[in-house]
Amino acid sequence: MADFDIDPVSLIRPRRKITGISAILLPFEAPGVIDWRSFEVHVARTAEAGLTPAVNMDTGYVNLLDESTRRDVLQKTRSVLGDGPFVAGAFVGDQPGAAFDLDAYRTAIETINSAGGTPVIFQSYGLTGQSDEGIAASYAQIANCCEQFIGFELSEVFAPFGRIYPLGVYEELMKIPQCIGAKHSSLQRELEWQRLMMRDRVRPDFKVFTGNDLAIDMVTYGSDYLLGLSTFAPDLFARRDAYWEAGDPAFYQLNDVLQYLGFLTFRAPVPAYKHSAAMFLEQRGWLKTDLTHPDSPTRPASDRAILKEIGRLLDLDLKD
Numbered sequence: 001m002a003d004f005d006i007d008p009v010s011l012i013r014p015r016r017k018i019t020g021i022s023a024i025l026l027p028f029e030a031p032g033v034i035d036w037r038s039f040e041v042h043v044a045r046t047a048e049a050g051l052t053p054a055v056n057m058d059t060g061y062v063n064l065l066d067e068s069t070r071r072d073v074l075q076k077t078r079s080v081l082g083d084g085p086f087v088a089g090a091f092v093g094d095q096p097g098a099a100f101d102l103d104a105y106r107t108a109i110e111t112i113n114s115a116g117g118t119p120v121i122f123q124s125y126g127l128t129g130q131s132d133e134g135i136a137a138s139y140a141q142i143a144n145c146c147e148q149f150i151g152f153e154l155s156e157v158f159a160p161f162g163r164i165y166p167l168g169v170y171e172e173l174m175k176i177p178q179c180i181g182a183k184h185s186s187l188q189r190e191l192e193w194q195r196l197m198m199r200d201r202v203r204p205d206f207k208v209f210t211g212n213d214l215a216i217d218m219v220t221y222g223s224d225y226l227l228g229l230s231t232f233a234p235d236l237f238a239r240r241d242a243y244w245e246a247g248d249p250a251f252y253q254l255n256d257v258l259q260y261l262g263f264l265t266f267r268a269p270v271p272a273y274k275h276s277a278a279m280f281l282e283q284r285g286w287l288k289t290d291l292t293h294p295d296s297p298t299r300p301a302s303d304r305a306i307l308k309e310i311g312r313l314l315d316l317d318l319k320d
Helices: 036-049 067-081 102-114 132-143 168-173 189-202 216-221 234-246 250-265 270-283 304-314
Strands: 020-023 028-030 052-055 087-090 117-122 149-154 181-186 206-211 222-226
Touching: 020 067, 020 234, 028 067, 028 189, 036 052, 036 067, 036 234, 052 067, 067 087, 067 102, 087 102, 087 149, 102 117, 102 132, 132 149, 168 181, 181 189, 189 206, 189 216, 206 216, 206 222, 216 222, 216 234, 216 250, 234 250, 250 304, 270 304
Parallel strands: 020 052, 020 222, 052 087, 087 117, 117 149, 149 181, 181 206
Antiparallel strands: none
């Protein structure tokens, strides 16, 4: 694969309509007890803002849920949205050294399809542990299981089975008609710029969904997004996106403050951002508690004061 001579300025796409997909936080009302009512309201709130809800993602603790709970999430999402679109993580839990399990992926995909969702193909040890050729061949097999899917490559800071693919593998993904886009979560602008340049050359209709919560302005360069950060404020992300499409300079101030929120909440340990989200949503009055899944890391209570200040900058009146 040839090196890219990157000119970021040339990639800027003004007044573009941004496609936003927002990962939904799975809330808890008591230790280990899911707050289904708040979940349903947040799914509806996200869709009403104009973003597509994404469930059973990392933000929804997909790797910590049993199969029955993942199915409940899908059914409740479909009930809330009616015929509205949503995407959902197709997760296969395995162990280091495992072989690629096509049957497990097929089952996960079929479960999502039966609920009317579009699968987002989570990586697994069996998938990413293969050669580059084997990975590309596995996605071709996955494509035979569904009409559409979204790929997903993520850094190991998010999950130990994650892998950022070489550009050659990414290009093979683009060549699969059923793959309508891929989430990129390396947290590195240069790698995402390379994918955008490849997209423009190879398949212009392919969606590069940024997963970079530390650079949410990647949308100005032609990325769309599938973010966990947007679950904190789907209303404000939708407003920011509308500003960009309209060419309104208010985009920049709002984006800056939302990025401040991202830098605070996606600091190490990164998985603790889910507790940050629960804190923020509880402070907004949108959740009953700031509890998280019992196996997920947490943030110190002192973060609440910083979140309240960020809320003030966003014209939100957060409680202490």
